[in-house]
Amino acid sequence: MPTGVHIRDVREQLFAAAERVLLRDGPNALTSRAVTTEAGCAKGVLHRHFADFDxxxxxxxxxxxxxxxxxxxxxxxxxxxxxxxxxxxxxxxxxxxxxxxxxxxxxxxxxxxxxxxxxxxxxxxxxxxxxxxxxxxxxxxxxxxxxxxxxxxxxxxxxxxxxxxxxxxxxxxxxxxxxxxxxxxxxxxxxxxxxxxxx
Incomplete structure (x- = not known):
């Protein structure tokens, strides 16, 4: 699979997971661990694609x-x-x-x-x-x-x-x-x- 497509899929998966956490638990519950747990992936995946959580x-x-x-x-x-x-x-x-x-x-x-x-x-x-x-x-x-x-x-x-x-x-x-x-x-x-x- 081409890297660009793969990265976009990971981004969308993480974005969708962040939205679910936001909707369910509110902004104070939104952490990198909460997002990656919700997305069903390792915490390091988020940090491979983004410099930090912000x-x-x-x-x-x-x-x-x-x-x-x-x-x-x-x-x-x-x-x-x-x-x-x-x-x-x-x-x-x-x-x-x-x-x-x-x-x-x-x-x-x-x-x-x-x-x-x-x-x-x-x-x-x-x-x-x-x-x-x-x-x-x-x-x-x-x-x-x-x-x-x-x-x-x-x-x-x-x-x-x-x-x-x-x-x-x-x-x-x-x-x-x-x-x-x-x-x-x-x-x-x-x-x-x-x-x-x-x-």
Whole structure:
């Protein structure tokens, strides 16, 4: 098997194991031993592919942030279809799945991880949340250009407001996720006054 493929498979296996530990036990339980035990491999496997555990966690978060690019493309392509509030509610619900919420908790929990992520990323703010806000801002800009938001709609304020409000809805790891109607109501409230009346 080519080395590149093998390394990628090991990385994905370790990333998936880390996510399972995060979801089940929370960020304080995430150690290199917990990850390799969960992945069913020797502890040395992780350290053969990553300089240290924080390097592993940095790559895990960056990999998951990279997935937002795919979501951003799909969301932007939905501009002009459905309703603005409906598209945003669906996107925010998909964005704040249990893994993403746990990763935000992990970033908050580990100082060294935050430092490395700041060095690795060109954007400021909280990793993952900043990329989410950029995704939402891009979509809102497209909708404003199509006339489905008012010309003066401040997308640079609306986007982080929507992300922050959604994160608060989904952040409790112990309870069930909010109902779709709840997410839709929050989005509609944030967007109040920015959607022109329909003819």
């Amino acid at each position: 390097a592993f966690l940095t790559e895990l978060v960056l990999d998951r942030i990279g997935r937002i690019d795919e979501q951003a493309t799909a969301l932007r392509e939905s501009a002009g279809t459905g309703t603005v509030a409906g598209n945003l509610a669906d996107a925010l619900t998909a964005l704040f799945g249990p893994v993403a919420v746990s990763i935000v908790g992990l970033i908050t929990f580990r100082d060294e991880l935050r430092t490395r992520l700041r060095q690795a990323r060109s954007t400021g703010g909280v990793p993952l949340l900043s990329e989410a806000a950029a995704m939402i801002a891009s979509y809102l800009t497209a909708e404003r250009e199509l006339g489905r938001l008012t010309p003066d709609a401040d997308v640079d304020t609306l986007a982080p407001t929507l992300v922050g409000a959604a994160h608060l809805l989904f952040a409790d790891r112990e309870s069930t996720p909010p109902q779709p109607a709840t997410v839709h109501r929050v989005v509609t409230t944030v967007l109040a006054g920015t959607t022109p009346p329909q003819p």
